[in-house]
Amino acid sequence: MVAQQVWIGAAAGFAGDRPDSSGPLIEALARHDGPRFLIFETLAERTLALAQLDRLADPARGEVPALKRLLWPALAPCAAAGIKIIGNFGGANPFGAAAKIQAWATELGCADLKIAIVSGDDMRDTFAPADFARMEIDGALLSSEPAIISANAYLGADAIAEALDRGADVVVTGRVADPALVLGPLKYSFGWADDDWDRLAAGILAGHLLECGSQVTGGYFADPGVKDVPGMDVLGYPIAEVDPDGVFTITKPAGTGGLVDRRTVTEQILYEIHDPAAYLTPDAILDLTQVELTEVGSDRIRVTGASGRARPETLKATVCFDGGLLAEAEISYAGPNAKSRAALAIETVTKRLAFLHPSLHVRADVIGIVSVFGDTSGSLLSAGIPGVRDGDLRVRFAAETADRAAAECLLDEVEALYCAGPAGGGGVRKRLTPRLRSASCLVDRKRVTPQISLLETA
Template sequence: MTGRKRGIRIGAGSGYAGDRIEPAVELAAHGDIDYLIFECLAERTIALAQQLRQRSPELGYDPLLEARMRAVLPLCAQNGIRIISNMGAANPLAAAARVRQIAAELGLRKLKVAAVTGDDVLAVLQRDPQAGQRCQPPLGEGVGMLSANAYLGAQSLVAALAQGADVIISGRVADPALVLAPLIHEYGWAMDDWQRLGQGTLAGHLLECAGQVSGGYFADPGYKDVAGLARLGFPIAEVDADGALLITKVAGSGGCVTAATCKEQLLYEIHDPAAYMTPDVVADFSRVEVIEDGPDRVLLRGATGRARPDTLKVSVGYLDSYLGEGQISYAGPGAVARASLALDIVKERLRLTGVAVGEARYELIGMNALHGERLGAASGPYEVRLRVACRTTSLADAIRIGNEVETLYTCGPAGGGGASKLAREVVAICSTLLPRALVQENIHFEESEHAVA
């Protein structure tokens, strides 16, 4: 590591919306970190959050926001750790307001909370669907858009940090930008320093899935054994002024950080390692060196980049169809034959009753959920779970899928049990590109008050 004696240390507090909270607490308490980031948005998350906001205007942000903030805010305030997160989802302003309320309830005085908005471009695409490029299905051709969110970069996050934000809550920003922003802020990197931005984007990409780079998603028993997954430690990136970085984790936590875990995460969701397109830079990871520097310490260097794209990626959520599903279990001698007959019955029933289905799955799943390992038959499955799942164009037809499976209790083969059913809307995603000039970012500040230190 070059530059300052101790690089900026950034901890990954989550890798998706429902991630564990304990590793983030461990990072805040024992990670000796400067920043804690929470990455919580998958492709469909905002579209689903937008549905929730339409029903309850005060909601639409990450459902674990309150639990996470109550767990880490006191530790972060005590240890001087700043928080950056996209937990705002479809409603960053409401999320930031809730963080301020929580801070006041916890007795944290003058906590500066910023909300970054501007990623919601639904109105832009509703006015002019042709502004979006290369979307499949094409926008405006019967596509009922539910949400449209541009992937913002680090710029507004950097501005919020420069104005003293202790906590930043955003909507859709590119995952690596959560890590890149504090590096730009701390080291004064120029927004066109493509080499350093490429290296900082590498740090962000390695942290964005949290426990994946510290052994979680990496584990494969007998081939890639990883100890302590029940208390997996989330990763820390230590980055110097030139962008060289070290990936590590809290000493004594579960999991592992190795050259292999870092290489797998390096290639995760990367279409072209030489041209990883983000809002801030087109990063080039093709010459990255990965060097183990001791137990749970991996050095990475050699990333670079070139000028950022002229457009921003936009994820568009739309109502695609409905899904009907039903499940039921069969166990004991002849389980497979009885379940296969049950599938045939459901297929015929859907035909006879005129249920219009599109894509359909008729499946038999299972081995040992009902009666345990000891009763399983070595010659074949002792138990199976039947699953029927079909796309439909109406909720009424989706409901009938599960109903037909449930009637197997008494109208199908012997011994069916544990039936379940569901019917729901299918929210699908398509991606498009939008000129940067059509996206207006904003920062909203307010300090928490009414607190006693």
């Protein structure tokens, strides 16, 4: 039994995260005389489907597009400091990603890094479309058997732990449960048993707090004058210092911006949680209702009280399918009587689309008066646009359709407001985006087999 603490840093909470976050983390982790890891969480639901589309276009692609941007600056410093890297940046092509990482490692002078691949999450070949429809939870999006682009089960921590056990310095995964990126190295380092539910749950909680990167260290938190956060431009990303019994402290590298206190940690504990007594993961069910937070120093919160129950017999899977096109177009009205001109623009476009493409539902927002708080039924706007008469307003139109002609028609009609719309309309922007829809399924874990592969060193 290893008695040392394990330190784990999180350099990315999503694919669009800052590439310079890893520098201070690596410096801090390097000072720890014990097992140390750096994780990258980069795989939101649609990120994987987009990666799958990339791979269909070119079999060498399909990794998370941010892979090079995030990993390049971290690779050589981690190799020098003996920090192992775990990331789900493999996306739809973990083998392709691993090959790229190996090439970069060679270029950066650390060619002897051992790279492992965790695969087996891709379910497209093992299940028929009708199977997915049967396994869907919370809806019936798959009942019409749409064209499935990606279908991936959330794998657990075991395969990551085994990859590390086989000597991996970098573990590249596709879809795994986000907390497994942290639980994997903890299981490997501490040798926690597969049914040590309380410790596994503690590791899952540590992973849950780290998986969104800076959201636990002052990101997604600042509200000037109420919840002030210093140094937002140089936010420190989180480190969990984990004891062998699963108790851990959340902190961040010295000299960085941001904040770790009871408030930042409490907000993140409940982030994307439903029942706090039953957070389902592939490795255990986490109960965080008895969790307690103690400030044990500046920017240091000790987390205790996580408990666990036996893991579920099913795994969650996300299925992405073609969702048609999203058409968006905007135009601005400002100054005296701007609100009425904005309202007239909405009325004009809505009336035109009603006879040009009667089946197209068009959403309208007036940014500056009601947009993100409104909903697609438009009940807030149809009650009359609230707010002041003058302003600096932006009208936004949006519609979703599989009919490209209808989508383009909306964009053209908004552009036509330049000449044929209310006075002083300016700044039209138009965008047509392919849409991906997603559905969640529950799959028998016996039908999903994680695989571990070690890349042969060149």
